[in-house]
Amino acid sequence: MVSTVVHRLSGQCRASTGNWPAFTPPCLQELPPTMTDQPDPKSFRPATRLINAGLERTPYGETSEAMFLTSGFVYDSAEQAEGTFTGDVSHYQYTRFGNPTVANLERRLCDLEGAEACALTSTGMGAVSSALLAQVRAGDRVVASRALFGSCHWIVSELLPRYGVETVFVDGGDMAAWKEALSKPTRAVLLESPSNPMLDVLDIRMICDLAHKVGATVVVDNVFATPLYQKPLELGADVVVYSCTKHIDGQGRVLGGAVLGTEKWINEVLRPFQRNTGNSLSPFNAWVMLKSIETLALRVNAMTQNAAKVADFLAEAPGIARVFYPGRKDHPQYELAKKQMAAGSTLVAFEVEGGKAGAFAFMNALRLISISNNLGDARSLVTHPATTTHMKLAPEERARLGITDGAIRFSVGLEDADDLIDDLKRGLAALANR
Numbered sequence: 001m002v003s004t005v006v007h008r009l010s011g012q013c014r015a016s017t018g019n020w021p022a023f024t025p026p027c028l029q030e031l032p033p034t035m036t037d038q039p040d041p042k043s044f045r046p047a048t049r050l051i052n053a054g055l056e057r058t059p060y061g062e063t064s065e066a067m068f069l070t071s072g073f074v075y076d077s078a079e080q081a082e083g084t085f086t087g088d089v090s091h092y093q094y095t096r097f098g099n100p101t102v103a104n105l106e107r108r109l110c111d112l113e114g115a116e117a118c119a120l121t122s123t124g125m126g127a128v129s130s131a132l133l134a135q136v137r138a139g140d141r142v143v144a145s146r147a148l149f150g151s152c153h154w155i156v157s158e159l160l161p162r163y164g165v166e167t168v169f170v171d172g173g174d175m176a177a178w179k180e181a182l183s184k185p186t187r188a189v190l191l192e193s194p195s196n197p198m199l200d201v202l203d204i205r206m207i208c209d210l211a212h213k214v215g216a217t218v219v220v221d222n223v224f225a226t227p228l229y230q231k232p233l234e235l236g237a238d239v240v241v242y243s244c245t246k247h248i249d250g251q252g253r254v255l256g257g258a259v260l261g262t263e264k265w266i267n268e269v270l271r272p273f274q275r276n277t278g279n280s281l282s283p284f285n286a287w288v289m290l291k292s293i294e295t296l297a298l299r300v301n302a303m304t305q306n307a308a309k310v311a312d313f314l315a316e317a318p319g320i321a322r323v324f325y326p327g328r329k330d331h332p333q334y335e336l337a338k339k340q341m342a343a344g345s346t347l348v349a350f351e352v353e354g355g356k357a358g359a360f361a362f363m364n365a366l367r368l369i370s371i372s373n374n375l376g377d378a379r380s381l382v383t384h385p386a387t388t389t390h391m392k393l394a395p396e397e398r399a400r401l402g403i404t405d406g407a408i409r410f411s412v413g414l415e416d417a418d419d420l421i422d423d424l425k426r427g428l429a430a431l432a433n434r
């Protein structure tokens with residue numbers, strides 16, 4: 001790895017002399033001595049690997065990962081360019097195809113997920129759409145869980161049928177319906193667990209077993225669980241997708257997505273589609289996320305502790321009809337959540353009494369918690385799914401998903417939990433005084 005970087009950098013150095021004083025840092029002239037006593041990176045524990053996995057320093061020895069904010073790369077010779085295009089030479093070609101900063105984040109996410117390969121995309125929807133469109137063709141069949149992020153639902157219900165793909169939705173917890181839907185040849189299965197916004201938990205292993213019997217590739221959208229709390233690949237999934245916009249950036253700055261799977265599937269199925277349709281991540285966004293991933297575990301663990309505390313508070317509060325939190329015993333799939341997830345979630349859903357008017361009064365009284373449809377942020381955010389993220393669904397479809405007019409989705413942030421509870425009390429007071 002080091003030798004290819006040196007080679008690339010020395011190529012750039014030579015090309016940049018021109019009218020400038022000759023500058024060839026000594027470190028570019030020869031390879032640094034190989035350090036043979038380095039511990040095996042795989043022997044490090046997860047928190048250490050969030051800082052170090054996939055790190056590839058240039059010979060300058062920078063502390064932080066280098067940001068290669070470049071659209072293209074130059075070649076030493078026409079022969080080298082030719083070799084790069086035939087695949088005989090290992091050299092970056094164009095950032096839509098690959099970039100060292102993006103590759104650095106891909107390696108770190110692979111390590112975190114326990115996946116062989118990762119492809120980063122411009123957004124989370126870029127990840128979901130590529131993961132599906134890269135594998136289906138006219139005449140195929142796709143089965144999806146009904147409770148999906150709004151745009152994922154649109155891809156399955158509106159876009160795929162346009163290209164001649166038959167799509168079937170299944171109520172996530174209905175195993176008989178999964179069995180029925182997966183009783184004929186199926187190309188792909190898409191599911192989300194816990195689901196957005198009501199935090200339904202699906203039996204990933206059981207669905208994967210059924211799906212594999214009919215030849216389907218199972219794609220799991222693991223945003224709500226985060227790579228820390230749920231390992232879909234260990235539960236039998238073939239592909240895992242993320243909106244890195246959420247917990248991975250986690251500070252409301254940049255958009256990004258990730259698709260993870262086997263080397264064969266990523267390289268042979270996903271990459272050709274992704275590269276040729278232009279769904280690639282900016283190196284700048286990758287660099288921002290390399291910084292944020294260092295604190296992923298710290299943030300997600302603290303946010304989850306806050307979420308558990310807030311869920312317990314809301315469950316006892318007057319005016320709150322129901323609380324949905326996978327880490328609470330009263331969650332309908334608590335036992336399953338305990339089996340397949342390492343911890344609850346940073347999200348809590350709850351239903352206030354008084355329908356839409358009650359929910360609006362509650363949200364408008366909040367002074368610390370912001371109203372926003374993003375999630376996974378250090379800042380606490382609430383949204384009213386029925387009138388925002390899930391407004392496009394037919395009312396019957398919303399009812400089926402348990403998205404009532406009083407339902408609120410709460411993405412719990414890093415603030416002091418007691419300040420969050422004080423703010424929720426403002427909401428409760430407004431609800432009571434309506």
Ligand SMILES: *Cc1c(COP(=O)(O)O)cnc(C)c1O
Nearest residue numbers: 123124125149196223243245256
């Ligand atoms: C946000 C989100 C997406 C889409 O991600 P973007 O980065 O906004 O494109 C997909 N799935 C789930 C579960 C999400 O929460």
